[in-house]
Amino acid sequence: MILTIPDHRHLLILTAVAHWLAVSLYLSASGFFFHGLRSGKTKSLKIGFWLTAAGMLPHTLALGARWLAVGHGPYLQKDESLSVLAYGTIGMFLLFSAKSARLRGIGTVLLPGVLIFMTAQLFLPAEAGIRPPATFNGIWFAIHVTSIIPAMGAFFIAISSSILYLWQEKRPPSGKLPSLPVLDACNYKYAGFAFILWGIMIVAGAAWAEQSWGSYWSWDPIENWSLITWLLLGLLLHLRRFHGWQGKKAAWLMVACFSISILTLFFLPVLTGSIHKEYLL
Amino acid sequence: MKRLTRFLLSPFTIITLITAMGAASLMGTFIPQSVDKTPRFLAAWHAANPLLYTVVKRLQLDRIYTSVWFLALIATITCSLSCSLYYQIRRALNAGKSTTDHRPVSQSTNLSCHAAISENTLKRIMRGRGYHHSAAGSSHNHWIFSKNRAGLWGGVVFHLGLLCILLAGLWNASLRQRGLAILTVGETFAGQADRWASTRTGILAKPFKPKFTTRLDKFQPRYWPNGQVKNLHGKVTIVERDGKNTFIPIAVNHPGNINGIKLFLSGDYGYALDLLLNSNSAHPILSHILLTTPARRNDAVAYDMTIPTTTYRLHINFHYNRGKATMLLASPSVGLTVNVSRVPPLNAILLPGQSIVLPLGDTLTFNRVSYWTGIIFAKSYGIPLLYAGFGLCITGAFLMYMLPVKVAYIQIGAARPDQQKETERLQQISISGRTRRYQPLFSQELQEIAAELQKTAPT
Structure with a gap:
């Protein structure tokens, strides 16, 4: 430190x-x-x-x-x-x-x-x-690196709601915790919020790439996995809307989304060759 | 046609398409893509996994994002989105018209409280919570309040944005032209096919040939004190076919633009050395050597070569600024070791313009040193549509998930007949509501409204 x-x-x-x-x-x-x-x-x-x-x-x-x-x-x-x-x-x-x-x-x-x-x-x-590095400037870069901060915040609140939901579901209602439907709604709301902010991050990153290299999407592994995380969040929101996925199933899917977001941000750059490699963990 | 529309609109199809898109991205990460890998790597991979390679090649998995099936997937998503958008617009228009109807409340919370409350107080409380009164829906004891009406259009705006992105992506993937050229300062490039270091063009695009000539006039890296690259700047002269000259500065993140073609500095650069061999028996031989950038600014760059058509083997140690290493010379220099068969190696240090006589009597001159850099020429299509799509997508998602439409129905029942004064009348107030998202949170909000009404009313 x-x-x-x-x-x-x-x-x-x-x-x-x-x-x-x-x-x-x-x-x-x-x-x-x-x-x-x-x-x-x-x-x-x-x-x-x-x-x-x-x-x-x-x-x-x-x-x-x-x-x-x-x-x-x-x-x-x-x-x-x-x-x-x-x-x-x-x-x-x-x-x-x-x-x-x-x-x-x-x-x-x-x-x-x-x-x-x-x-x-x-x-x-x-x-x-x-x-x-030389490419680290411009408004799109600023938006790209800033939007991930609240995006992870939203992810954390959604995953915390999901974990509490899964923990509480197996116990008799005590009245000490928020009710299961409220936790489920929190998960939904913050998954939506994470979807927006993660989307902004991808969009700003694409615009920054266009400005720096003349190509807004290069199918780089980190780009791919960011897209996968975003699609998975989109899938979760669609499943909630069309297939009535709520409660336990939605909570588990949120756990999967969160795990993939962590994998994308912190572990994939180490495992794969990526233009983001030198900037991420 | 109806069956096709039903298929494209079914939740199962939509979820399958999203999953397929995710799966394609996943495969693109794990299966080596021919555009990212060198031919040597692909050949080695082929030799190591012959069966897998055949399957991958047959299914076009080595070029997923330009494969027929991926384009078919994108086309299907586009069709599905278009259909979905049409029905979403219709639904939003109908929902907009029917704000005040009395349809059965699908997601409702029925609460009751006893309060004597005037219409004005009710409206004030609801306004304070961001609700607007729908006047047409009112009767003498029934009010409808709504909040975030714009949220009705969230889905439409979001999906319209996605459609714009997909169309722009398809447009660009079909027609884009992109090429990388390596230029030394002072060199000219006219877009000749054999001078591209690499090109990438769309499926329907013609071979890339810019209608102008580019000369790299200047290139200059700038460094942080620790030797890291701070920025790269260059200046190019564009000579158009009518003879018009344009000077364009280019830098990292600041491309030049000429007739819709953008010129980017690729970020690759290094030193270019010109060594001239003057032989007594043959024509002079000019060797143009491109050296890569050293890891740190003042490190030496090593390079081995054989001068073409001769037996001279050179080991070069190039210092951009030898002063840092020796405290003697403060300019670019080449440390040379010349090997020829049966003759002891010759060692020398040359500054630009200096020459040495080689063991076989020839003269080698270090002519000049300059920078080389990569310039990317890119012609993209549909970029404004793409940015509009980005904007719409984010706005739509914000409307959908941050501003969900909420409709609250408040009904005030008749007062008990034994209460005479109007202000003292206790009325039965029913509150119910409808929203598509976050019903439990909305239910809590309705409870808070009920509590506020009860608190405000005189008892």
């Missing part, structure tokens, strides 16, 4: 301190969410919500300090990408759960997932002084 650029040493130390402060607050929030879910106490869920919101402050500081230190946005190296994806996910969760307090229990699944992202940074090599 700590890079060694002498001129920006202080900023990078600040980044590391703020990062781990944010992780501690998110970890505490997870505990409260879990307690709230087990006991049915809304006060615990409320504390969890406010701790998560408090964690966003050092997280913002960490991202900002790092931006200043390395001279580019958090889109170039693997560790900073993970951090900004976690940031976007938490931001979206706060927006989502501020409106409907009953749905804060979703944080029980969502926050540990985000913490995995933030802790994974520890195990990734961080190289000092990496600079953006």
Whole structure:
């Protein structure tokens, strides 16, 4: 995590301190969410919500300090990408759960997932002084790398709803959690949201490619798998609309969509030759 | 015709088509595609898997995205989308007209609360939640409120966008012309077929021959302090058939445009060396050597070659700036090791313009060094349609999933006869609603409306 650029040493130390402060607050929030879910106490869920919101402050500081230190946005190296994806996910969760307090229990699944992202940074090599390649400029590039952040946020909320649905389905109704139909509707709504944002990411990427290489679609493996993820989301939405796929089946399909999105973003670039290879994990 | 329409519109067909598209993309990842792989790789793959190769070749799986079956799939999706769009437009128009009808409520939530509430208060509360009153549907005790009416058109807009993308894709796949030419600074390219490094054209496209000549006047890479490439800039002169000259700057992400043909810097570049061999017994031989870029800016680039029609074997170590390595010279230089049979190797360092006498009496001159780069010439079709499709697709998806249409029906029952004053009357209020998406969330919203009505009303 700590890079060694002498001129920006202080900023990078600040980044590391703020990062781990944010992780501690998110970890505490997870505990409260879990307690709230087990006991049915809304006060615990409320504390969890406010701790998560408090964690966003050092997280913002960490991202900002790092931006200043390395001279580019958090889109170039693997560790900073993970951090900004976690940031976007938490931001979206706060927006989502501020409106409907009953749905804060979703944080029980969502926050540990985000913490995995933030802790994974520890195990990734961080190289000092990496600079953006020549193609990394323009409005389409900015939209391309920005839209993935809320897209992953929407994916995380949808998958968290699905996992809670599958977990709760096997238990007698306790009244502590949101009802099954509400969780199912959350899954549907955020799958739709992820569909839009993932679509924007693909579209902006295609426009950027057209601007850079004169070809908006090259059937590159990462492009293909992004398309597959988007088609799978489209399939999920069509199955819900036409075939009445709801509840358990829809939740499992969401799990598949999420797994493929993670595979596309983090693992395929390592396994296949791709023009995205040098930019992704 | 009706059967065909029914087939194209059936949910089963739509889901099968989406799945087939996904499967095609999946196969394209795992099966080596001939456009991405070198002939050597394909030959080795053929030798290793002869049976699989035959099947792949027969089914055109080695060029999935230009195969007959993939184009048939795209054509079927286009037909299905067109039919679906026609019926969606009809349905949206009908739904638009029937906002105020009293059709049975398909997705309904019936709630009751007791409140004495005036029409104005009711309208104010609903307006605060973003609902609009449908005046024509009102009777003295029955109101219809709707929200996100634009959402009715979400499906139409989204599918229209998809159709635009597919049509633009088909158009482009049929007629596009694309070619890569390697040019050294000062070199001219007139689009001759044998000078393309590679070309890719659409199924119905003619061979690519731009109607102008291109000369690369300037090329300059710029670097970050750590030696990474920061940007690539170039300048080309376009000479049209009528003799008109146009100077165009090109850079990465900033292509030049001439008569609808875009010129992109490919991102590949390196050093081009000219070595001239003057022999006493034959004509001079010019070797034009293209070196790839070193991993780091000041690293040496090594290259081995035999000068054509001679026995001289050269090992070249090119330094763009030898000053970094030796502290002596600060200009491009060639470190040469010349081998000829039965003669000890000759070592030398040459600057541009310098010569050495070789063991057999010939003279080798390092004539000049310049940059070479790849320029992509691309003529695409349907790009505005494609961008319009992108825009429509995103707008439609937003309307569908973020702004689903909601219709709330509120009925106020008669007050009990024992209550005389109008303000004190407690009325039975029934709230029901209809929406296509997120019914449980809508149901919660209706409950909140009921609670708000009850809270607002005097008790």
